[in-house]
Amino acid sequence: MLQNILLLLALGAISGFAASADDWKGRSIYQLLTDRFANTNDSSASCNTEDRRYCGGSWQGVINHLDYIQGMGFDAVWISPIVKNLEGNGTYGEAYHGYWAQDINALNSHFGTEDDLKALSSALHARGMFLMVDVVVNHFGALGDNNTVNYADFSPFSTADDFHPPCLIDYTNQSSIEQCWIGDSNSDLPDLNTESQAVVDTMNTWIGQLVHNYSVDGLRVDTVKHVRQDFWPNFAEAAGVFTLGEVLSDNLTYTAAYTGLINAVLDYPTWFPLTAAFTSTNGSLSALKNAAAATQSNYKGGASTAGLFLENQDQPRFQSITKDQSLVQNAMAWPFVFDGIPILYYGQEQGYDGNGDPNNREALWFTAYQTQKPLVSHVTSLNAARKAAISSNKNFLTTAATFIDQQNSATLAISKPPLLALLTNSGNASTSTSWQIPASAKLFSQGEKLVNVLTCTAVTPSSDGSLAVQAQNGLPQIILPASALDKNGNLCKDLATGSSNAATSSVGFGSWVVLGGTLVLLYLQSLL
Numbered sequence: 001m002l003q004n005i006l007l008l009l010a011l012g013a014i015s016g017f018a019a020s021a022d023d024w025k026g027r028s029i030y031q032l033l034t035d036r037f038a039n040t041n042d043s044s045a046s047c048n049t050e051d052r053r054y055c056g057g058s059w060q061g062v063i064n065h066l067d068y069i070q071g072m073g074f075d076a077v078w079i080s081p082i083v084k085n086l087e088g089n090g091t092y093g094e095a096y097h098g099y100w101a102q103d104i105n106a107l108n109s110h111f112g113t114e115d116d117l118k119a120l121s122s123a124l125h126a127r128g129m130f131l132m133v134d135v136v137v138n139h140f141g142a143l144g145d146n147n148t149v150n151y152a153d154f155s156p157f158s159t160a161d162d163f164h165p166p167c168l169i170d171y172t173n174q175s176s177i178e179q180c181w182i183g184d185s186n187s188d189l190p191d192l193n194t195e196s197q198a199v200v201d202t203m204n205t206w207i208g209q210l211v212h213n214y215s216v217d218g219l220r221v222d223t224v225k226h227v228r229q230d231f232w233p234n235f236a237e238a239a240g241v242f243t244l245g246e247v248l249s250d251n252l253t254y255t256a257a258y259t260g261l262i263n264a265v266l267d268y269p270t271w272f273p274l275t276a277a278f279t280s281t282n283g284s285l286s287a288l289k290n291a292a293a294a295t296q297s298n299y300k301g302g303a304s305t306a307g308l309f310l311e312n313q314d315q316p317r318f319q320s321i322t323k324d325q326s327l328v329q330n331a332m333a334w335p336f337v338f339d340g341i342p343i344l345y346y347g348q349e350q351g352y353d354g355n356g357d358p359n360n361r362e363a364l365w366f367t368a369y370q371t372q373k374p375l376v377s378h379v380t381s382l383n384a385a386r387k388a389a390i391s392s393n394k395n396f397l398t399t400a401a402t403f404i405d406q407q408n409s410a411t412l413a414i415s416k417p418p419l420l421a422l423l424t425n426s427g428n429a430s431t432s433t434s435w436q437i438p439a440s441a442k443l444f445s446q447g448e449k450l451v452n453v454l455t456c457t458a459v460t461p462s463s464d465g466s467l468a469v470q471a472q473n474g475l476p477q478i479i480l481p482a483s484a485l486d487k488n489g490n491l492c493k494d495l496a497t498g499s500s501n502a503a504t505s506s507v508g509f510g511s512w513v514v515l516g517g518t519l520v521l522l523y524l525q526s527l528l
């Protein structure tokens, strides 16, 4: 009996643990471009983003710097596409970003070998971290215009019939968005014929194998709105792991429609008002609040698995818009304090400020991965605050955040118990910004000890349970009860009064499966 159970467990470990949306909810994702994050030998290789050429980053480079990523509190890494891309320097440079597939069953050798990618996957799992891989269904690669495409170069699709005929997208026509080619007349990307059942079957088989071959825990899916909607449910099922799709639109209704087809979407409908809100002291926080509240009611199952971000490889870095560090710190806090899975794009923590593509794809090795940096500290505190909230309230992740009305339109107070986030876009020159939390909000008990975990400062509510907080130079505050902080932990431990239950709750189910599977395998080996 015991042996049968152990055998089943061992088989489970061999066939792999498939992480679901639920398994991802409490995670925090570090997004990186493999070519730009770290090269194998940490050399000081030159990397001029304007050249759009390979700079030498690799999967082994990522392995070498997992301490840096995990040290900030991230427990998942999203890597750029892994498949073999077209080789050569085209109209828009080389395929260093990975979005120009040539052969989806082979790997991009610039980043390493199959063994290197498997080693990255194992190294992450050994730390209890998840691997998210970026995949593209919509298109293959191109180095020039449609006349330069040679279908025979591609694999496993190698005829014109496997692709839609070339046409440039009319963005007012959804069929055109799905069937025409993204790009421009100098370089447009061959659009896979996902109306063909043979193509669909091949893609579904492919994604299941890719997930299995590299023990992938989740997928970031590119250009989802460019493929017909009814393609996605079967693809997501074939993947068997969490699928987070890119639907680039500020239209909530349009984007939300995809949350019933794949697990979740990158939260672009909130990203637009988020950046606008903190771009200057004139931004509208009420527009952000309304957009965010709408995601809670329109995303299928709520916003708890949406991917929240401030930056990514397609958009100008936030510091190319404003250098005011108070606005930056407020904007950075958002993905960590609202419903959803926070995602941080590599380099943001080092203060990189490239404007759009290709300048927002800087090589990180120029920073020497320094950790004594204000925004590295900031993001470390944000991750730690969220983890403390998760540990102290088992319903944290499923409790929808609410806004506590403020008189001052330059402030937001977001309650997601036990976490209270106080944000403002009053800017670094402001001296008079404050937040008011009425006793009627019933967030605190009388005399409860509170801590602003971004500065490790005690915060004291009035005897009636109301709270008035004065901002310092327009900086955000994240308030947690001292009892939610671990006396032996690393977040404001001098003020903490709680004891850790983190040992059981911060190590995800996946780690236990990996650990359990390993022990069982050792046990079975001892029997043989």
Ligand SMILES: *[C@@H]1O[C@H](CO)[C@@H](O)[C@H](O)[C@H]1NC(C)=O
Pocket (backbone or CB within 6 Å): 040, 041
């Ligand atoms: C890294 O350095 C080692 C030893 O110096 C060398 O053998 C290897 O080729 C280098 N790898 C890369 C990708 O440059």
Ligand SMILES: *[C@@H]1O[C@H](CO)[C@@H](O)[C@H](O)[C@H]1NC(C)=O
Pocket (backbone or CB within 6 Å): 089, 090, 091, 092, 093
């Ligand atoms: C790469 O291609 C671009 C555009 O065709 C061209 O301007 C650039 O000089 C090329 N670079 C090299 C090193 O060939």
Ligand SMILES: *[C@@H]1O[C@H](CO)[C@@H](O)[C@H](O)[C@H]1NC(C)=O
Pocket (backbone or CB within 6 Å): 145, 146, 147, 166, 167, 168, 181, 184, 185, 188
């Ligand atoms: C195909 O490429 C030509 C340039 O060779 C360009 O003028 C035309 O707009 C492209 N057509 C489509 C549909 O992309």
Ligand SMILES: *[C@@H]1O[C@H](CO)[C@@H](O)[C@H](O)[C@H]1NC(C)=O
Pocket (backbone or CB within 6 Å): 167, 173, 174, 175, 176, 177, 179, 180
């Ligand atoms: C919309 O795009 C599709 C696909 O290209 C095309 O067949 C159709 O004629 C377009 N409809 C309109 C109204 O332009």
Ligand SMILES: *[C@@H]1O[C@H](CO)[C@@H](O)[C@H](O)[C@H]1NC(C)=O
Pocket (backbone or CB within 6 Å): 104, 105, 106, 206, 209, 210, 213
């Ligand atoms: C997965 O591995 C199998 C067996 O080696 C191989 O046939 C298949 O092409 C691989 N698929 C991917 C996407 O790596």
Ligand SMILES: *[C@@H]1O[C@H](CO)[C@@H](O)[C@H](O)[C@H]1NC(C)=O
Pocket (backbone or CB within 6 Å): 251, 252, 253, 254
């Ligand atoms: C938003 O998307 C919905 C659903 O596609 C559409 O009906 C609506 O017209 C769009 N709104 C705007 C302002 O474009």
Ligand SMILES: *[C@@H]1O[C@H](CO)[C@@H](O)[C@H](O)[C@H]1NC(C)=O
Pocket (backbone or CB within 6 Å): 280, 281, 282
């Ligand atoms: C805010 O708006 C005022 C007028 O509308 C403008 O003069 C000022 O430059 C704006 N400030 C910022 C930081 O954008």
Ligand SMILES: *[C@@H]1O[C@H](CO)[C@@H](O)[C@H](O)[C@H]1NC(C)=O
Pocket (backbone or CB within 6 Å): 322, 323, 324, 325, 428, 429
């Ligand atoms: C405030 O931010 C501006 C940039 O927007 C910067 O020039 C200034 O030095 C900052 N002031 C302080 C006190 O940080």
